[in-house]
Amino acid sequence: MAFLIRRLLLTLPILFIVSVVCWSMINLIPGDPATVILGPEASEQAKEQMREQLGLNKPLVVQYVDWLDGVLHGNLGESLVDGTPVSQLILQRLPVTLELALGTFFVSLTIAVVAGILSASNRGTWIDYLSTGFALGGISIPHFWLGMMFIIIFAVNLGWLPASGFEPFFQNPVANITAMILPVLATGLRESAELTRMLRSSLLEELGSDYVRTAFSKGLSKRVVVIKHAVRNALIPFVTASGLQIAGLLGGLVVTEQVFQLPGVGRLIVESIEQRDFTVVQGAVLTVTVIVVLINVLVDVLYAVIDPRIALSKE
Amino acid sequence: MSERVAGEARTQTIEPRKRRWATLWRRFKRNKLAVVGLVIVVILVLTAVFAPLIAPSDPQAQDYALTLRPPGEGGLMGTDSLGSDVFSRVVYGARISLEASLISVGIAMGVGVPLGLVSGYFRGFWDEWVLMRVVDSIQAFPFLILALVIAAILGGGLGFAMIAIGIAFIPNFVRITRAQVLTVRGLDYVEAARAVGAGNLRIMTHHVLPNSLPPLLVQTTLAMGYAIIAEATLSYLGLGAEPGEPSWGSMLFQAQSYLTSAWWMAFFPGMAIFFAVLGFNLLGDGVREALDPRTYD
Numbered sequence A: 001m002a003f004l005i006r007r008l009l010l011t012l013p014i015l016f017i018v019s020v021v022c023w024s025m026i027n028l029i030p031g032d033p034a035t036v037i038l039g040p041e042a043s044e045q046a047k048e049q050m051r052e053q054l055g056l057n058k059p060l061v062v063q064y065v066d067w068l069d070g071v072l073h074g075n076l077g078e079s080l081v082d083g084t085p086v087s088q089l090i091l092q093r094l095p096v097t098l099e100l101a102l103g104t105f106f107v108s109l110t111i112a113v114v115a116g117i118l119s120a121s122n123r124g125t126w127i128d129y130l131s132t133g134f135a136l137g138g139i140s141i142p143h144f145w146l147g148m149m150f151i152i153i154f155a156v157n158l159g160w161l162p163a164s165g166f167e168p169f170f171q172n173p174v175a176n177i178t179a180m181i182l183p184v185l186a187t188g189l190r191e192s193a194e195l196t197r198m199l200r201s202s203l204l205e206e207l208g209s210d211y212v213r214t215a216f217s218k219g220l221s222k223r224v225v226v227i228k229h230a231v232r233n234a235l236i237p238f239v240t241a242s243g244l245q246i247a248g249l250l251g252g253l254v255v256t257e258q259v260f261q262l263p264g265v266g267r268l269i270v271e272s273i274e275q276r277d278f279t280v281v282q283g284a285v286l287t288v289t290v291i292v293v294l295i296n297v298l299v300d301v302l303y304a305v306i307d308p309r310i311a312l313s314k315e
Numbered sequence B: 001m002s003e004r005v006a007g008e009a010r011t012q013t014i015e016p017r018k019r020r021w022a023t024l025w026r027r028f029k030r031n032k033l034a035v036v037g038l039v040i041v042v043i044l045v046l047t048a049v050f051a052p053l054i055a056p057s058d059p060q061a062q063d064y065a066l067t068l069r070p071p072g073e074g075g076l077m078g079t080d081s082l083g084s085d086v087f088s089r090v091v092y093g094a095r096i097s098l099e100a101s102l103i104s105v106g107i108a109m110g111v112g113v114p115l116g117l118v119s120g121y122f123r124g125f126w127d128e129w130v131l132m133r134v135v136d137s138i139q140a141f142p143f144l145i146l147a148l149v150i151a152a153i154l155g156g157g158l159g160f161a162m163i164a165i166g167i168a169f170i171p172n173f174v175r176i177t178r179a180q181v182l183t184v185r186g187l188d189y190v191e192a193a194r195a196v197g198a199g200n201l202r203i204m205t206h207h208v209l210p211n212s213l214p215p216l217l218v219q220t221t222l223a224m225g226y227a228i229i230a231e232a233t234l235s236y237l238g239l240g241a242e243p244g245e246p247s248w249g250s251m252l253f254q255a256q257s258y259l260t261s262a263w264w265m266a267f268f269p270g271m272a273i274f275f276a277v278l279g280f281n282l283l284g285d286g287v288r289e290a291l292d293p294r295t296y297d
Helices: A002-028 A033-038 A044-054 A060-072 A086-121 A126-140 A143-157 A173-207 A210-217 A222-259 A265-274 A278-306 A308-314 B002-030 B032-049 B086-122 B124-140 B143-154 B158-184 B188-195 B200-236 B248-258 B263-291
Strands: none
Touching: A002 A060, A002 A278, A002 B124, A002 B143, A033 A044, A086 A126, A086 A173, A086 A222, A086 A265, A086 A278, A126 A173, A126 B263, A143 A173, A143 A222, A143 B248, A143 B263, A173 A222, A210 A222, A222 A265, A222 A278, A222 B143, A222 B200, A265 A278, A265 B143, A278 B124, A278 B143, B002 B032, B002 B263, B032 B086, B032 B263, B086 B124, B086 B158, B086 B200, B086 B248, B086 B263, B124 B158, B143 B158, B143 B200, B158 B200, B188 B200, B200 B248, B200 B263, B248 B263
């Protein structure tokens, strides 16, 4: 419990800095933000109105405090393009991104656990070469390109799955799932590569340790030794790695959503950047990053649950 | 007196350090995959340098009579929607990719290494409670989103994309340098240098930094590969190279609208990215393995 509280307290400075970075985004636009947002041909009056709307005329500290006060009350400001509340735009898009992220996470974890265990417990055989080769290739592939190749192969040539045409799950579950298969596979395969490498090397380390030799000399079968003894310990660093992976994964989904035309938060960020709608960019980036920070806390807590030594050493 | 002793100490440390690089090379050479990685990277560099000699035509030349020709019919890799030769564009793309990764990793190292060095060497409040907490916070942002937003704030274009990727990479280099400095600063030869009167600056630049380099080398190589993907991604999203420029990422952006009719427009630039990144990854892995004392024989 003390560990949990300490861990939560440690995230406060991080959340503070994250909020400052997101808030300062608009102030960091080189030159006059109002001119950049409205374009050089806008009238002086319109620019002044924009500065007023963004609160740019107030002292910096006041601007930040006002903004943070809004954020803490769920008010992320309004879109500069059509005045829609930013929080509403994000809430519309978030389910798509979360569905994609969860699917990707599930696929990558499944592949990584199977490939990692098979590879480490059959070291030096063709199974090992195959899965290490797969992992090495996987980390070098830009996953949005893999997505494009999947579209060419499975949607254009074979016609098995649609290349786009997302529909919300509760409106049309079948269309939703078929539209999600290719993006989830493309990102999941790519993400599993790093995790496979990670699990393989930590499992190999465990397999070389004394307690494994003892287990073997007791006459236990390879299956029992690997699954019951070695994998349990090898999973400890793996949990952290897969948790950290989520940050990268959420970033990567920005491009996946673009390739497959999925209306998620990533695409919202890209669209808003194109329209110079910086309040939406600010709110969306803040939301995604806060989610990442909270997941990291969760991973750390989970880590302490799996391995009680961690919580004890940190208290 | 102390000058003379310090001079002697230096001549003593140079030999083993030289020998260590030689050992590293010997161990690296034995790893076949690492050598493959090195060969790929060398080919990439040569392609970038000699692009005008290798490419059969101007990568920006457009010929509307020759649009969307498949490979074979329209050159080695076909032609794109504007009638440009895909092979020539892929060849010139090596230049942009390499340049982008060199500049962005250069920026990240130029800022990250000194910060990590000073911070890890002096420790204290600024290190623990300011710099490292900022690094933690920046790393909480998904890398691509961070690079994307910085590029957007700066205004887009290839130059700003490189700077954005570089800035987003800084925390990694701070962290790795600092971790290494923390290990090295407590070692005997650092104590010895201090005992003979070497100042902080001298200890940092002559003793701590050179001995922290090997893990940084691994990080730099892997970062080069990742920067290639990042540049391609930003260009694909329209925040890097302009659509006309022969960047692998902007070629993929252009190809997106022709996935149903011209697979080659997407296939070849993507393969180029894949091999370039694979080269750097194999090279980085090779260096890491050569450095790992657990694999010593």
